[in-house]
Amino acid sequence: MTDIASTDIASTEPLILTERIAAPREVVFDFLIDPEKLSRWMGAVTHDPRPGGSFELDMGDNVASGEYLRVEPPSLVSFTWGWRDTEAVPPGSTVVTITLTDAPQDGDIEATLVELRHDGLPMGPADEHRGGWTRCLDRLPYEAARDALRAAELELMLQRETVAAQRRSLPPGPVVDDYVFGAADGDVAIADLFTGPDRPLVLYHFMFGGKQEAPCPMCAMWADGWNGIADPLAERVDFAVVSAAPIEPTLALADERGWSDLRWFSATGTTFKRDIGGEDADGNQSPFISVYEQTSEGVRLSYSASAHIDGDHWRGVDLLSPVWHLLDLTRAGRGDWMPSH
Numbered sequence: 001m002t003d004i005a006s007t008d009i010a011s012t013e014p015l016i017l018t019e020r021i022a023a024p025r026e027v028v029f030d031f032l033i034d035p036e037k038l039s040r041w042m043g044a045v046t047h048d049p050r051p052g053g054s055f056e057l058d059m060g061d062n063v064a065s066g067e068y069l070r071v072e073p074p075s076l077v078s079f080t081w082g083w084r085d086t087e088a089v090p091p092g093s094t095v096v097t098i099t100l101t102d103a104p105q106d107g108d109i110e111a112t113l114v115e116l117r118h119d120g121l122p123m124g125p126a127d128e129h130r131g132g133w134t135r136c137l138d139r140l141p142y143e144a145a146r147d148a149l150r151a152a153e154l155e156l157m158l159q160r161e162t163v164a165a166q167r168r169s170l171p172p173g174p175v176v177d178d179y180v181f182g183a184a185d186g187d188v189a190i191a192d193l194f195t196g197p198d199r200p201l202v203l204y205h206f207m208f209g210g211k212q213e214a215p216c217p218m219c220a221m222w223a224d225g226w227n228g229i230a231d232p233l234a235e236r237v238d239f240a241v242v243s244a245a246p247i248e249p250t251l252a253l254a255d256e257r258g259w260s261d262l263r264w265f266s267a268t269g270t271t272f273k274r275d276i277g278g279e280d281a282d283g284n285q286s287p288f289i290s291v292y293e294q295t296s297e298g299v300r301l302s303y304s305a306s307a308h309i310d311g312d313h314w315r316g317v318d319l320l321s322p323v324w325h326l327l328d329l330t331r332a333g334r335g336d337w338m339p340s341h
Contacts (some may be wrong), residue, residue, distance in 0.1 A: 208246025
């Protein structure tokens with residue numbers, strides 16, 4: 001191990017830089033010792049990150065090398081520093097200490113304050129190193145925060161799969177009435193919407209008709225998407241759309257919007273939407289989806305969901321459309337945007 005007390009360290013003021021990162025200390029610390037993560041903000045490294053261990057860091061135009069002095073997860077890493085091919089800052093002539101402390105959270109997001117202190121640099125090289133370290137540190141916040149987000153995204157994905165399994169394991173729901181819907185070729189019973197005995201039936205309750213005089217723009221946006229994936233959907237499920245409007249204006253709307261690959265039905269004259277939950281006692285409709293299965297007792301409800309997942313949230317059926325998720329990939333997010341037609 002290098003004896004720092006015996007090295008000839010220049011007497012310039014230490015170079016100190018700080019950076020706030022929206023990620024926990026444990027995540028940020030990995031970017032100080034994990035070679036793959038180090039390469040994302042500094043350069044390709046070969047190292048042994050423990051006291052007395054050495055490192056070589058390829059920065060592109062030169063190679064830095066040194067020896068680890070302290071490695072204290074998840075708070076501190078200290079090492080000697082110098083350049084292999086320069087006399088101004090030779091290996092072992094300076095010391096870099098990176099300290100991590102908890103920073104005030106931004107809402108629910110943990111944050112870390114990074115302090116990089118470089119001791120022993122001569123005046124000229126100190127200015128050069130300030131620029132170099134600044135460029136490195138500018139890359140670190142995104143990389144570390146992205147790793148923290150990736151862990152959260154994985155957790156969300158696994159939770160979504162857990163919820164999907166819980167949904168699939170629901171016990172059979174109630175037998176529903178043999179509702180009769182208006183169709184292009186005449187009336188049809190709900191039991192006749194199944195094309196096979198083992199196929200689930202998925203019905204979207206389109207907000208149009210009754211008190212909903214104009215078609216719901218959000219429902220229309222979803223229908224735009226489903227029309228484009230009608231063929232792959234048909235490989236697994238029987239999918240159809242039911243409106244509260246009579247069949248004539250329902251089909252006219254579908255024709256106007258180009259929804260020719262979807263099956264359209266009318267629940268006019270039935271209590272279907274109200275019974276299942278897509279309409280309240282006053283006739284107010286909401287975005288709603290319901291799933292059915294054929295049994296020996298009749299057609300049973302196996303799942304239903306409304307956009308009103310509870311009194312304060314309207315995102316209960318967001319998974320029906322990729323639009324929200326694409327918007328959520330952007331910095332502005334979805335905000336309060338809604339489709340307009």
